[in-house]
Amino acid sequence: MTPDPELAALSALGGFFVLRTGVPERGPLPTLARAYAHPRSADAPEAHRDPLTFRVRKVAARLDAREVRVAASIAHQGLAARLSSIALGCAVLYGRPPDLGPELLHWDPDAAAPDDLWLSEVRPSPAGTDAEPLDAVLRVAHLVPLVSAVAARHRVPERLLWGNAGSALAGAVRMIERWARAEGRPETARRARTLAAGLFTGPGLSGTLDAGTGRRRSCCLYYRLPGGGLCGDCCFDRPPNRR
Template sequence: MTAGAGATAGPGAPPPGARASSPVPAPLPAWPVTLAEAYEGSAPGGRRDALRVRVDTVAGRLRAPEPRVAASVAQLGLAARLWSVALGCAVLYGRLPDLGPRLLRWDPLASAPDDLWLTEVRPLPGDADAAALARTVLHGHLEPLAAALRTHHGVAAGLLRGNSGSALAGAARELDRWARAGGRDDLADRAGALTDDLFAHPLLRATGTRTGTVFRRHSCCLYYRVPGGGLCGDCCFTRSPRSSPRGASG
């Protein structure tokens, strides 16, 4: 993530120091938006709701058969990026940057993984313990994101929380792998301890079972419903519900 760059003159703007004979209309703001705007459903400058744009974009790329499948996949991708950034900073530096939704910007039309960047880089006070990570990611981002997706796309709350747990477990697993490959068992151990504490949180406790870095979730993200899709490595199913006579609701 990087801090935002300064403003530059747009097409059709007079050169610096020139006096325009008439006001130049300001162009409509382009993507990206802040994540706060995405969660709140605000669309400044006449743009569409950014979360709806993201879900539609994912649906088109995956040929998802129903909006809630695309909404689940979109939320899982954003959750993974948020957990990766926050947990990585906490483990490596013992501090967290301010990742407030009004500071983080996001382009809903971009490809995966989701790119996030800060308009201002500043550290949060205090240690980066599990409580700080929960405030920053769970309460600051994933709960308002889930609320918006439940309202507009009818995705079950348990599924979205399962996605949050899966994303956290995946971030922790990759951090553990990277740290141990570099001979930094201390960092791997810290990542494991923080993740254990996070999974004790009421919003994550029931999302799955974690043994070491292995996680088995208690819900399904619905990716198997995508044409050509299958089961994720931590899925609650052992075989695709499509092979079952009764199917599954996800």
Template sequence: MDEAPLSEAARAGPFFALRTGTGEPREEGYARIGEAYRLTSAGAAGPVLSARVEAVAASLRTDEPRVAASLVFQGLAARVWSLALGPAALSGRVPHLRPDRLWWNPGRVAPDDLWWPGVPPIMGEPGGLAGQVGTAAFVHLMPLHHAVRRGYRVSGRLLWGNAASALTGSLWVLHDWCRERGLAEVADRAVELTRAQLVHPPLRDAGALTTEPLGYRRRTCCLYYRVPGGGLCGDCVLRDAPGRGGA
């Protein structure tokens, strides 16, 4: 894969961008992202994931690790969806970012949090473009879902709601960016690629997508309301934030 599809998508925002080029990732504090998906022999989150969850918990001033873990999951989900959806909609090509080759620095923010040394390959033809987008994302989301669910006792259904919310959030950013530049066909393609992910398990029951106007309403809550000073997200199932004693 040449870097043109990634470079073009990166113009839509930092979540659609990926650091490339040669170097020594581990010397700069990166770990292979697949390491974040591993549990210890005792079933706890491994050091890569737990370091990120602890950092997010400290930043948000929450004493509930599962809340921080939920938000870490949603943030990473938004990154992998964006890196698949953006190039797919703009160029018809999807980078194949395997977990054993993609590097993650939990202490950095997009676009410098993810690094592929060199130029990533593209997905193959089987499954069509929508299938490639799903494959590129779920190769990360499935093991990350398992790690967060088991390591932090977060509801699996809630996490799939986070994944769907992250996808539609990426869609909104890309859709608006395309519309502002007169790229109506690309914007429509992004909607259809997103819809194709939402009609199949495990995202099928996570919420409802509307297109006129573009919107999404999920059926679970990411728990952000439990953060001090937090509130409800725009797509939240809740209408009013319950007290901290709630779910």
């Protein structure tokens, strides 16, 4: 199935899967390639100069995070979830997803899903229906540089960030499975599980989740927020002593 010019089929899966296309309505936005790169000089607004740090500060203010690393982890998981959703959703629904390169994906660090990501051009990609091309589109093109950037700038352990990515990918699979059950499309659910399973055997994602329970082997630190608790797939049974 050839992707339609507006990737409209993704909207059926839910807001986290929606990917806007064309020119952003609110003007130029930085690319994810810019977000992963070193910040530019101070002659531009922070949202364009260093969109990743801008997002971390926004999350910290919204959640009253007293530790930058906590805000950085939550911000990272949110973007990883968006990327996992659109990449897996395209692979499942279209079979051959479009090119989702970081230089084509524009990001508004001041917006939430589904208004945060825009694909400037829907063009063919070498990605197919097996896990290897999806690995190139998602893990290599996005998750690897995103983990590196957040770890370097905000001193968050890479193991924790890969746990975020694994949790985000598993969450995307669950949402596709839920939609597939409602629509009577068991083959779509199987396809999502197969593609994700291939990704979970690769570098970074391998070992992030317990194979039996689906729980992650690291913690996103959400419990360290004021009023925060444990996520459903957390490695902890109760919040650790904050001291």
